[in-house]
Amino acid sequence: MTRIALLVGSLRKDSQTLKLAKALTKLAPESMEFDFVEIGDLPFFNEDLDTDTPPASWTRFRNEIKAADGVLFVTPEYNRSLPAAIKNALDVGSRPYGASVWGGKPAGIVTASPSGIGGFGANHHLRQPLVFLDMPAMQQPEAYIGNLWNLFDEEGKIVTEGTEDFLKSWMEAYAAWVKAHI
Numbered sequence: 001m002t003r004i005a006l007l008v009g010s011l012r013k014d015s016q017t018l019k020l021a022k023a024l025t026k027l028a029p030e031s032m033e034f035d036f037v038e039i040g041d042l043p044f045f046n047e048d049l050d051t052d053t054p055p056a057s058w059t060r061f062r063n064e065i066k067a068a069d070g071v072l073f074v075t076p077e078y079n080r081s082l083p084a085a086i087k088n089a090l091d092v093g094s095r096p097y098g099a100s101v102w103g104g105k106p107a108g109i110v111t112a113s114p115s116g117i118g119g120f121g122a123n124h125h126l127r128q129p130l131v132f133l134d135m136p137a138m139q140q141p142e143a144y145i146g147n148l149w150n151l152f153d154e155e156g157k158i159v160t161e162g163t164e165d166f167l168k169s170w171m172e173a174y175a176a177w178v179k180a181h182i
């Protein structure tokens with residue numbers, strides 16, 4: 001069994017991206033289990049707070065990432081880049097200096113958007129810090145999910161043709177990526 005920390009870039013309760021993340025966990029191979037890791041309660045990273053008694057949410061977050069075999073990011077695009085909540089989470093997990101929780105964790109990136117571009121900007125901006133954090137990020141297949149507002153029915157089931165099959169095959173590829181890197 002591999003344990004995957006799942007980080008969702010939208011913090012709102014009725015997030016379409018959260019629905020997508022939930023759908024992905026249902027389409028994943030049985031060998032994967034998922035922990036939705038909260039990032040909305042992390043104070044902005046500030047070295048002044050990173051003492052022997054950092055904010056409790058930072059410690060909780062760092063421990064949850066440490067416990068994971070891999071990290072799956074499912075995120076919308078904000079202003080052609082990644083949401084600040086994801087970037088802040090990356091910064092919080094990267095410190096204290098020399099004690100980053102990210103190194104070596106195989107990453108998967110799924111971006112989503114109501115438009116046809118599918119969060120391309122967020123997807124590729126997110127890849128930049130992952131290089132420095134030494135996280136092997138799966139390159140192929142890429143996942144840019146467009147048409148986000150019409151993807152689900154009332155029960156959260158995917159209704160657009162072909163999307164479910166694509167996401168299932170993407171999760172199978174990510175499962176293999178994680179196994180190859182742990």
Ligand code: FNR
Nearest residue numbers: 010012015016017018076077078079080113114115
């Ligand atoms: C957006 N949205 C957006 N969409 C996109 O495709 N490219 C973009 O650059 C942006 N920029 C952007 C900035 C900000 C601050 C917000 C709040 C939104 C729209 C976004 O994709 C849309 O709101 C999604 O539905 C967000 O996902 P959730 O919250 O439904 O998961």
